[in-house]
Amino acid sequence: MNGTVSSSRRPTANSPVRKARRVPMPRVWPVRAGDIYAILGGNALLILGMWIRHGNMHELATPAGVFTAVGEISALYGTYLVLIQLILMSRNPWLDQVFGQDRITAAHRWVGFSAIWLLVTHAVFTTVGYSMTVSSSPVGELLTLLTSYPYVLWSGVSLVLFVAVAVSSVRAARRRVSYETWYAIHLYTYVAIALGFLHQLFVGIDFTTDVVARVYWIGLYAVAIGVLVYFRFGQPISISLRHRMRVANVVTEAPGVVSIYLAGQELDELPVRAGQWFRLRFMTRDGWYKAHPFSISAAPNGRYLRFTVKGLGDYTSKLQRVAVGTSVFVEGPYGAFTGAARTKARILLVAGGIGITPLRALLEELPASKGNITLIYRASRPEEVVFRDEIEQLAALRGAAVHFLVGKRGSADMPSDPLDPRALRRLVPDVAERDIYVCGPAGMLERTLRGLRWLRIPDAQIHYERFAF
Ligand SMILES: Cc1cc2nc3c(=O)[nH]c(=O)nc-3n(C[C@H](O)[C@H](O)[C@H](O)COP(=O)(O)OP(=O)(O)OC[C@H]3O[C@@H](n4cnc5c(N)ncnc54)[C@H](O)[C@@H]3O)c2cc1C
The missing domain is CATH 2.40.30.10 (Translation factors)
Incomplete structure (x- = not known):
């Protein structure tokens, strides 16, 4: 089918409030959080088992050995977290479905910083451990490592790039740089991963002598990179070419x-x-x-x-x-901000400003019966309200209740926050019996979420979309 839209100012024949044709639902992936944690935990244990199997426990007998052992273990787990980070960056729909964007973003931050701390620990502890073993100075040992071990210089550059990415992501720095600059610096993560890879195989005690360990490690890289390439490039190219x-x-x-x-x-x-x-x-x-x-x-x-x-x-x-x-x-x-997240028959949609966009679509698609849907649309000024006509038509068609709350907070017309939890409960007395979908500017979103928690509404009933990562 070749879709076309009328070129009039507002499409009428294709008016958005006309009955929508059904399109296929996104695939529901047979994956649960427990499965993902089991795979991650299982691999973490395998990595520890691999390190023990290579007889490295004996290192713990001397202080120099303890430093070296900490250096080795932190390298293994630091790299493992980097690979998990690749999967978190892959924008794959099953992660979205299981955890939601907010938790993925939080995990991305936590895993990223942890990985870099572990890689820094690896560099410091390995250098000190080796220097203690051969009774040289740490600085001298560092130079020896960088200049005479295969690919260690590359891994040094890799570590510098990782640290630069981490510094640019610290909140204070992140606020100062534009999204584009921050994103461009993030792209160096891929260079850092590539540069760090070979020294693991050629110097890493666990991989130089054990083919099985080497194959396993390369397999972990292949899975992480495969997931990333498939979802970041393969799928978008295929969808764009098809449609x-x-x-x-x-x-x-x-x-x-x-x-x-x-x-x-x-x-x-x-x-x-x-x-x-x-x-x-x-x-x-x-x-x-x-x-x-x-x-x-x-x-x-x-x-x-x-x-x-x-x-x-x-x-x-x-x-x-x-x-x-x-x-x-x-x-x-x-995104998982959809009807699939619903747990109750009744629904409250809370929009702020341009955050109306996904809620306008939900108002049209969510199953409506006996006035089960209420929309609250908050805006500071009348001209910020978009879709007023469309929303009123849709609400009439679907039997939904709509409240436009327009005005500046603290003004004579609106002395207190109309989304304050008590005000919300007055407006929608059965709010606790509903699924609540919220989308709007950061401040309004946070205040509303705090209010809903104050009303003791279980997290499973609260769904939200942030318009910033
Ligand atoms: C899931 C989601 C859905 C969104 N839906 C809508 C929508 O329906 N309508 C709408 O008007 N806006 C929407 N936004 C917001 C919109 O993406 C940003 O306003 C826009 O990217 C800002 O770009 P800019 O260069 O004009 O502004 P800037 O001033 O450069 O950026 C403002 C802020 O937008 C974010 N941002 C900027 N560039 C990007 C980018 N490439 N990727 C991700 N975030 C970025 C950053 O947090 C940045 O601080 C949505 C955002 C998200 C995350």
């Missing part, structure tokens, strides 16, 4: 906010759900090398995907003027 998406229409929704309609081939066979998001790469001369995440703002309908973008920075401001016909390379869909 050949292009901009079919650009519609102004509010000042500084446009909806971009993407049409393409066989969109009725693209598995995606309301609440999910894609990374979009607009193939223009100055845009093809940047990919930014955007949620679909209408339920998938097999004819087009709609994204609604607020111009907040350089990229999103330029997108306001994207030309119809521009080809778009898509990665995704990603």
